[in-house]
Amino acid sequence: xxxxxxxxxxxxxxxxxxxxxxxxxxxxxxxxxxxxxxxxxxxxxxxxxxxxxxxxxxxxxxxxxxxxxxxxxxxxxxxxxxxxxxxxxxxxxxxxxxxxxxxxxxxxxxxxxxxxxxxxxxxxxxxx
Amino acid sequence: xxxxxxxxxxxxxxxxxxxxxxxxxxxxxxxxxxxxxxxxxxxxxxxxxxxxxxxxxxxxxxxxxxxxxxxxxxxxxxxxxxxxxxxxxxxxxxxxxxxxxxxxxxxxxxxxxxxxxxxxxxxxxxxxxxxxxxxxxxxxxxxxxxxxxxxxxxxxxxxxxxxxxxxxxxxxxxxxxxxxxxxxxxxxxxxxxxxxxxxxxxxxxxxxxxxxxxxxxxxxxxxxxxxxxxxxxxxxxxxxxxxxxxxxxxxxxxxxxxxxxxxxxxxxxxxxxxxxxxxxxxxxxxxxxxxxxxxxxxxxxxxxxxxxxxxxxxxxxxxxxxxxxxxxxxxxxxxxxxxxxxx
Numbered sequence: 001x002x003x004x005x006x007x008x009x010x011x012x013x014x015x016x017x018x019x020x021x022x023x024x025x026x027x028x029x030x031x032x033x034x035x036x037x038x039x040x041x042x043x044x045x046x047x048x049x050x051x052x053x054x055x056x057x058x059x060x061x062x063x064x065x066x067x068x069x070x071x072x073x074x075x076x077x078x079x080x081x082x083x084x085x086x087x088x089x090x091x092x093x094x095x096x097x098x099x100x101x102x103x104x105x106x107x108x109x110x111x112x113x114x115x116x117x118x119x120x121x122x123x124x125x126x127x128x
Numbered sequence: 129x130x131x132x133x134x135x136x137x138x139x140x141x142x143x144x145x146x147x148x149x150x151x152x153x154x155x156x157x158x159x160x161x162x163x164x165x166x167x168x169x170x171x172x173x174x175x176x177x178x179x180x181x182x183x184x185x186x187x188x189x190x191x192x193x194x195x196x197x198x199x200x201x202x203x204x205x206x207x208x209x210x211x212x213x214x215x216x217x218x219x220x221x222x223x224x225x226x227x228x229x230x231x232x233x234x235x236x237x238x239x240x241x242x243x244x245x246x247x248x249x250x251x252x253x254x255x256x257x258x259x260x261x262x263x264x265x266x267x268x269x270x271x272x273x274x275x276x277x278x279x280x281x282x283x284x285x286x287x288x289x290x291x292x293x294x295x296x297x298x299x300x301x302x303x304x305x306x307x308x309x310x311x312x313x314x315x316x317x318x319x320x321x322x323x324x325x326x327x328x329x330x331x332x333x334x335x336x337x338x339x340x341x342x343x344x345x346x347x348x349x350x351x352x353x354x355x356x357x358x359x360x361x362x363x364x365x366x367x368x369x370x371x372x373x374x375x376x377x378x379x380x381x382x383x384x385x386x387x388x389x390x391x392x393x394x395x396x397x398x399x400x401x402x403x404x405x406x407x408x409x410x411x412x413x414x415x416x417x418x419x420x421x422x423x424x425x426x427x428x429x430x431x432x433x434x435x436x437x438x439x440x441x442x443x444x445x446x447x448x449x450x451x452x453x454x455x456x457x458x459x460x461x462x463x464x465x466x467x468x469x470x471x
Contacts, residue, residue: 012269035267039203040178040303042378045401058177060303062250063227064265064272065177065203084301126223 001123002029004095008110009119010071015095016113023072023110024098027059030123032094035061038087043079044100050076052109057099059090072109074102130224131160133337135330138346141170143198143209144367149346150217150275151201152360157219157271164233164333165217166326169209172196173290176204176264178302180377182431186293188469195290199373202264202273204251205305208290212282212312214322216329217275225272227265229336234261234278237332241324243316258311278329280322281314297385302378374402374432384470388462390414390455395422399431415456418447422463433471437464 003009008016013031017024032038042058050056056070078101083089089097104110114122136153140146146167153163173185173195181187181197184206190197209215218230231247238245238255245261248254253261253276263276291305314320334341346354354360366372379400386393391413398406407426411419422440429439441464447456 040301040378042178060176060178060203063203064267065201066267 001033001120002095003116003120005116007095007116008071008113009116009122010069010113011122012069012071014068014071016071016110017098018107018110021104021107022077023074023102023104025056025068025071025100025102026098027068027090027094028119029094031059031066032091034063035059035066036063036091037061038090041083041087041090041099043081043083044076046076046079048076050074050102059087068099070102071113072102072104073106074104077101077103129160130162130220130337132162133334133339133341134161134163134344135333135341136163136165136344136346137326138165138167138348140346140348141168142348143169143172143174143196145364146215147174147198147200147367148360148363149355150219150273151363152355152357153217154201154219154266154268154271154273155359157221159221159270161219161221162224162337163217163219164330165219166329167215167217168211168213168322169198169215170196170211171286172198172209173206174198174200174209175206175373176303176305177201177266177376178203178378179206179305180298180300180302180380181374182377182380182382182471183293183298183300184291184305186290187471190290197373198367199376200264200266200275201268202266202275203303204262204264205303206291207262207277208282208287209277210282210286212280212314212322214278214280214325214329215275216278217273218333219271219273222267222270222272225274227263227274230274231263233332233336234276234329236335237325237328238313240328240331241313241317241320243313252308255311255313255316257309259308260311260313262308278325279310279312280320280325281312284310284312298380298382300378300380302380370402370430370432374430377402384467386466386470388413388459388466390459390462393419393463393466395426397426397431402431404429404431404436413459415452415459418456418459421447431471433468436471437468440464440467 040060052073252259260279266273394410396408407423409422
């Protein structure tokens with residue numbers, strides 16, 4: 001399972017890429033692999049405020065519907081509209097296809113997330 | 129690893145409460161627990177998490193015949209539930225969640241009743257090549273939900289009527305249902321009842337996951353044992369709301385067309401979160417001043433026949449009706465009642 005060193009990870013299998021106060025959020029390779037072929041992604045509304053732990057969207061695959069929880073709080077400044085017409089991009093490259101971009105209110109929330117080695121250990125434990 | 133087993137049954141037939149119980153169990157499932165929940169709904173169409181009720185079911189007929197609409201949290205397509213259908217839900221930690229194993233419980237239950245069933249694809253369980261069980265799935269945190277229907281003696285005629293709709297006028301994103309040939313288990317064995325199937329599923333579940341199951345029964349007459357948590361009440365309220373069942377629909381476009389004795393009208397609605405974002409209205413009727421004002425009136429209104437119709441009628445006095453008042457009033461009235469009936 002691929003992880004990338006430049007990302008933060010949540011226990012719900014989301015990744016976060018930080019650019020200044022912007023957080024790009026997507027689902028991990030592990031998440032897309034366990035979901036299987038994605039058939040629909042419900043995106044949030046740009047402009048909406050969201051709190052850490054709120055539902056950011058839903059990914060539905062041939063196997064299951066799965067809520068995506070926001071790992072940080074802030075304002076949704078952009079959503080990845082490409083996923084509307086091509087939800088399979090999540091399977092093809094989960095780290096290059098974010099779901100939404102959040103302008104973070106509190107960057108200290110990132111401290112609760114894992115780095116890539118911690119996340120790899122976390123997945124291993126889940127697998128047992 | 130499954131360490132403890134719970135079997136939950138109920139006589140509640142309200143889909144919004146049953147789905148709330150199920151979601152509540154999913155959220156609160158402890159580590160090492162495996163839960164089986166068996167439930168039935170009174171006449172209800174249940175659509176998948178990312179489906180469009182306008183394309184999946186016959187809403188007008190459902191309203192006429194008092195059929196409820198419910199949206200579930202799992203993926204997949206639309207199904208009809210009635211007294212002849214038994215629903216099962218397996219709730220497991222993700223590390224002990226395994227679709228083949230869970231379907232095996234249903235297959236073993238039928239074996240106990242002398243019926244040979246097999247899994248077909250990921251979502252169906254069939255007997256003699258026809259589907260009697262549709263399955264759907266949802267992951268939430270560390271837990272997985274696998275639920276499905278078992279048609280024992282459901283009303284197939286009703287099922288076909290509520291789930292068949294013409295979709296050519298709608299361009300929709302989201303998830304569409306897959307049609308299958310369905311069979312009631314009573315067509316295989318006339319003696320079968322929902323109750324015998326229920327007992328067999330419980331037996332097969334306990335055989336698979338360990339027999340020291342705790343049995344819990346939720347009665348609609350004994351609310352004292354319902355979950356006290358406000359989260360549970362919240363989910364019930366959400367499940368019954370327009371915002372959930374209609375409002376959660378993926379964005380879509382729909383066109384409507386009708387000829388009246390004063391001319392033809394075509395309306396194109398762009399609908400986001402079940403609210404009209406934009407309406408284009410075309411007509412060869414002579415009362416242009418009415419037609420031209422319709423888009424601004426419709427924009428921002430809930431995509432609901434009654435709401436759109438009310439919007440027109442409530443704004444009647446803002447139209448300049450002095451000239452050709454009678455014709456104009458008829459045009460407004462006709463469009464209003466058409467939208468009310470059509471949607």
